[in-house]
Amino acid sequence: MSRQRSSDSIRPATDTGRYKSSDTYRRSTRPTRRKHVFKGTPVVPGIAMGRVRLKFRQTQVLSDLTITEAQVPREIEVLKEAVRQAKEQLMLARSKVAQEIGELEATIFDTHIALLEDRSFLGKVEEQVRSELKPAEVVVSVIVEGYFQTLSMVEDENLRERAADIRDVGLRLLDNLHNVKHDAAVVDKAIERHVGEGDIVFARELLPSDIATLEHRHVAGVFAEAGSARGHCAIMLRALGTPTVMGVEGVYTILRDGDFVIVDGSSGTVFVNPRKDIVDSYKRTQHDFHNYQNLLNEEVELPAVTTDGVQVSLLANVSKQSEVALGHMYRMDGVGLYRTEFGLMVRNSFPDEDELYQIYRNIVKAMDGKPVTIRTMDIGTDKILPYIKMPHENNPALGRRSFRLAMELDEFQSCQLRAILRAAHYGDVRVMFPLITALDDIRMARRMIRLACRQLEERKRRYNPDIQVGMMVEVPAAAMSLGKYVREVQFFSVGTNDLIQYTCAADRDQIEAAHWYRGTNPGFLALLRHIVQEAEAYNRPVSICGEMAGDPFYTMFLIGLGVRHLSMAPPQIPLVKKIIRSINLPGAQRLAERALQLGSTAQIGELFQTTVERILGRDITVWTRSQSE
Ligand code: PEP
Numbered sequence: 307m308s309r310q311r312s313s314d315s316i317r318p319a320t321d322t323g324r325y326k327s328s329d330t331y332r333r334s335t336r337p338t339r340r341k342h343v344f345k346g347t348p349v350v351p352g353i354a355m356g357r358v359r360l361k362f363r364q365t366q367v368l369s370d371l372t373i374t375e376a377q378v379p380r381e382i383e384v385l386k387e388a389v390r391q392a393k394e395q396l397m398l399a400r401s402k403v404a405q406e407i408g409e410l411e412a413t414i415f416d417t418h419i420a421l422l423e424d425r426s427f428l429g430k431v432e433e434q435v436r437s438e439l440k441p442a443e444v445v446v447s448v449i450v451e452g453y454f455q456t457l458s459m460v461e462d463e464n465l466r467e468r469a470a471d472i473r474d475v476g477l478r479l480l481d482n483l484h485n486v487k488h489d490a491a492v493v494d495k496a497i498e499r500h501v502g503e504g505d506i507v508f509a510r511e512l513l514p515s516d517i518a519t520l521e522h523r524h525v526a527g528v529f530a531e532a533g534s535a536r537g538h539c540a541i542m543l544r545a546l547g548t549p550t551v552m553g554v555e556g557v558y559t560i561l562r563d564g565d566f567v568i569v570d571g572s573s574g575t576v577f578v579n580p581r582k583d584i585v586d587s588y589k590r591t592q593h594d595f596h597n598y599q600n601l602l603n604e605e606v607e608l609p610a611v612t613t614d615g616v617q618v619s620l621l622a623n624v625s626k627q628s629e630v631a632l633g634h635m636y637r638m639d640g641v642g643l644y645r646t647e648f649g650l651m652v653r654n655s656f657p658d659e660d661e662l663y664q665i666y667r668n669i670v671k672a673m674d675g676k677p678v679t680i681r682t683m684d685i686g687t688d689k690i691l692p693y694i695k696m697p698h699e700n701n702p703a704l705g706r707r708s709f710r711l712a713m714e715l716d717e718f719q720s721c722q723l724r725a726i727l728r729a730a731h732y733g734d735v736r737v738m739f740p741l742i743t744a745l746d747d748i749r750m751a752r753r754m755i756r757l758a759c760r761q762l763e764e765r766k767r768r769y770n771p772d773i774q775v776g777m778m779v780e781v782p783a784a785a786m787s788l789g790k791y792v793r794e795v796q797f798f799s800v801g802t803n804d805l806i807q808y809t810c811a812a813d814r815d816q817i818e819a820a821h822w823y824r825g826t827n828p829g830f831l832a833l834l835r836h837i838v839q840e841a842e843a844y845n846r847p848v849s850i851c852g853e854m855a856g857d858p859f860y861t862m863f864l865i866g867l868g869v870r871h872l873s874m875a876p877p878q879i880p881l882v883k884k885i886i887r888s889i890n891l892p893g894a895q896r897l898a899e900r901a902l903q904l905g906s907t908a909q910i911g912e913l914f915q916t917t918v919e920r921i922l923g924r925d926i927t928v929w930t931r932s933q934s935e
């Protein structure tokens with residue numbers, strides 16, 4: 307697959323970027339030609355057509371911007387309007403959450419509304435706009451950051467929680483300030499009020515915590531300026547099956563709330579206000595896609611077994627209970643990866659043990675006796691807990707993330723382990739630790755489990771003392787030395803998303819690095835073979851739970867290598883199963899051998915592509931773009 311970037315030739319001449327000069331404060335000149343086609347990265351296949359709703363998050367405010375004295379009154383007016391909008395949005399969100407989720411969960415909005423009514427905060431913003439001649443967003447971002455830094459360092463837990471609230475409100479205000487200034491008053495409200503079933507959402511950048519809202523609204527499609535196919539938002543959208551394109555550069559400058567768009571998540575194309583013949587043609591394509599999905603639905607009840615009788619277990623990746631139900635719909639054999647961190651991100655404080663235990667127990671009960679592998683919290687990088695202050699790191703993917711951070715937050719980690727051990731009393735539960743880099747890591751993890759068991763013993767709680775313990779293989783140092791870990795763990799699961807990132811030294815989220823982030827890199831495939839062979843030699847089950855597991859492009863290769871457990875987003879199960887049911891083991895082994903002999907990423911990619919085309923036929927293959935290639 308060639309690198310996909312938005313074409314410069316279609317970038318409007320007026321794209322001067324945001325906040326480059328004080329001209330930005332004049333109403334921007336709109337480009338006149340607003341029919342465009344944009345290319346990005348295909349993330350979730352399918353076609354969505356409809357009105358676009360825009361969601362912006364203000365992430366960067368340049369602090370050296372100034373305004374003139376004459377602009378001050380307008381600036382204060384804009385500030386007041388932004389505050390008014392924020393209150394309205396919050397009150398609406400509060401009543402929705404109270405109705406649909408619960409009164410307790412809705413109370414978070416009360417704190418936010420109170421902050422917006424706090425005269426000392428708003429008075430300070432107004433005062434600094436006047437005295438320092440700075441735009442309101444600059445002042446708001448500096449003050450909010452100051453409050454956040456101070457509060458997140460104090461001992462008192464309640465005050466620390468308030469830091470997260472302040473940041474949340476600050477971001478909302480910044481969004482609104484931007485919208486008011488740029489004549490886009492409906493923009494942020496869109497996500498809470500105007501986004502409805504069948505809409506398409508555009509964001510410059512999405513965070514995993516946004517996805518819950520999109521799910522709740524049953525949006526038809528999503529496209530974003532930032533992001534890649536392997537980021538955590540992409541993973542969550544894949545579970546929802548929402549057609550998605552990411553990395554769509556330049557579209558922001560021409561897009562307006564309410565524009566009609568087509569999102570083609572299979573080819574990575576976005577059309578803004580397309581001609582009628584394009585819309586008609588896409589209606590036919592949408593029809594073809596539904597036929598393709600119906601074809602796959604025929605696979606659902608069939609066993610995942612090759613033509614010569616090799617059984618493969620197809621497991622689901624989930625992050626919440628509703629996805630367990632989805633997994634059952636697709637006849638999963640169990641949950642191979644329960645990403646617990648998502649449930650921790652949509653809150654404003656860490657849950658207590660009983661609360662976590664209830665959540666995990668509900669999931670275990672919903673499994674109907676099938677196994678579930680619960681991964682301990684894998685936080686950091688883009689998976690931010692709003693109530694944890696993270697220091698700035700130049701390279702967060704190589705720093706304090708995942709297991710490393712969980713060990714620093716040892717009280718949270720212990721609490722989570724106790725909850726998992728208690729839930730394990732009710733079914734076939736395994737626990738798995740992410741980002742294990744050295745033997746010390748997994749030994750430390752085991753010590754924490756022992757400690758958690760002792761604590762539960764003392765409290766006379768029911769729990770499973772014999773829970774199976776596993777580790778994710780997603781760091782090359784661990785991948786190269788599996789034998790060292792076999793005394794500590796009963797199973798391995800390969801996180802290909804991170805393992806590719808660290809093996810190829812290419813950020814999984816950075817579009818500019820996509821050319822090097824390749825599952826088809828010969829070095830990566832050789833490493834994968836090594837892992838599978840070592841696990842087999844040491845008699846430890848190994849599964850794949852990164853995006854590669856659900857990517858039909860790799861299925862035959864993985865079966866040929868000897869992988870027998872694949873864990874993926876539930877909607878991916880039928881297609882992977884279709885491939886498994888069409889192949890035999892000697893053929894898969896020959897394919898794996900051939901791929902491992904090839905010298906270049908491109909050759910391997912072509913081999914996999916032609917193989918999938920041969921198995922599925924060209925008409926079907928067009929819908930099955932690879933996510934890991
Ligand atoms: C992986 O890295 O492949 C994985 C499954 O973990 P995550 O995508 O949650 O980092």
Ligand code: MG
Nearest residue numbers: 780801803804
């Ligand atoms: Mg990972």
